[in-house]
Amino acid sequence: MRIRRKKDPEAVRAEGRASYARHAEKRRQEARDRRAAGLVKLDPIKAGAKNDRRRARLAAAPGSYTPAEREAVFYWFGFSCCNCAETNNLTIDHIVPLACGGANSIENLQLLCLECNSAKRDKPEVPPRRSIGATIWVG
Numbered sequence: 001m002r003i004r005r006k007k008d009p010e011a012v013r014a015e016g017r018a019s020y021a022r023h024a025e026k027r028r029q030e031a032r033d034r035r036a037a038g039l040v041k042l043d044p045i046k047a048g049a050k051n052d053r054r055r056a057r058l059a060a061a062p063g064s065y066t067p068a069e070r071e072a073v074f075y076w077f078g079f080s081c082c083n084c085a086e087t088n089n090l091t092i093d094h095i096v097p098l099a100c101g102g103a104n105s106i107e108n109l110q111l112l113c114l115e116c117n118s119a120k121r122d123k124p125e126v127p128p129r130r131s132i133g134a135t136i137w138v139g
């Protein structure tokens with residue numbers, strides 16, 4: 001198989017896709033069973049970083065950060081919303097939104113509660129009500 005993959009990688013990939021197509025529902029059910037059995041744990045930090053990588057790729061945004069850096073944002077901002085100090089339902093926010101040309105890098109991340117993040121939407125300029133560091137909001 002390894003030799004065949006080297007010789008004709010496209011054919012091997014096509015076989016894999018065809019196999020998945022034949023057994024897609026079975027494979028999805030197996031994955032659901034593994035999650036239900038607690039064999040697969042979703043790491044919210046890793047999942048969030050992965051989701052941001054995808055969003056950045058789609059927006060053609062520059063920059064990248066690691067899951068460890070994402071976790072550090074929570075510590076940096078003391079596990080509370082940069083805007084209203086709420087400590088529940090915290091989200092990582094891109095200060096300058098990816099959709100507005102902001103980078104997917106740690107310098108462009110802040111901690112907002114879900115409510116503040118939803119209110120901010122894709123606006124980079126919201127006047128600060130509370131600031132921790134020097135560049136919490138871009139205004």
Ligand SMILES: [Zn+2]
Pocket residue numbers: 081082083084085086112113114115116117
């Ligand atoms: Zn808030």
